[in-house]
Amino acid sequence: MRLKMKRNSHLLVGISSAYLLGLPLLPAVIGSLLPDIDLRLRGCKFKWKLLCNHRGITHHLFWVPFFLVLWKASENPFLRSFIVGYLSHLIADMLTPRGIPFWQYGNRLSFSLFKTGSPQEYIAVGIYTLTTFVILAVKGPFALIPPEVYLLFKSLWKF
Numbered sequence: 001m002r003l004k005m006k007r008n009s010h011l012l013v014g015i016s017s018a019y020l021l022g023l024p025l026l027p028a029v030i031g032s033l034l035p036d037i038d039l040r041l042r043g044c045k046f047k048w049k050l051l052c053n054h055r056g057i058t059h060h061l062f063w064v065p066f067f068l069v070l071w072k073a074s075e076n077p078f079l080r081s082f083i084v085g086y087l088s089h090l091i092a093d094m095l096t097p098r099g100i101p102f103w104q105y106g107n108r109l110s111f112s113l114f115k116t117g118s119p120q121e122y123i124a125v126g127i128y129t130l131t132t133f134v135i136l137a138v139k140g141p142f143a144l145i146p147p148e149v150y151l152l153f154k155s156l157w158k159f
Contacts, residue, residue: 006117007033009125013092014085016132023081031085035059059093059100095124
């Protein structure tokens with residue numbers, strides 16, 4: 001039984017999140033896939049086991065405050081898009097039984113809402129993605145942009 005989120009689920013959630021926030025999509029793609037780089041390190045000879053295990057250091061909860069501080073410090077849309085992709089990956093993995101590391105080995109944060117590859121995973125990802133596009137269809141592509149930014153774009157580009 002596989003207990004990790006599927007790659008396409010991470011892509012859809014990361015891309016939908018970036019799109020909803022009006023951010024570039026490519027950095028979100030990279031961010032949503034990067035935590036699973038540890039899958040390529042399986043069987044490595046590092047002394048620190050956390051580097052080699054899936055959902056080890058690349059999935060650790062300490063990335064959340066790190067990226068939130070980075071978000072606050074930078075207004076770069078590409079960096080913010082990467083952060084959205086990365087954090088969406090961690091949040092999605094928290095919804096599975098295996099969760100993500102909380103502090104040390106064995107301590108994990110998990111909401112156990114669905115198993116990886118289950119119909120519930122695909123339904124949840126589908127609902128999230130569909131909701132994103134419904135919001136954008138109803139509210140327009142500037143749904144979550146502050147009004148002053150929207151008015152600036154509107155005046156510059158004559159929407």
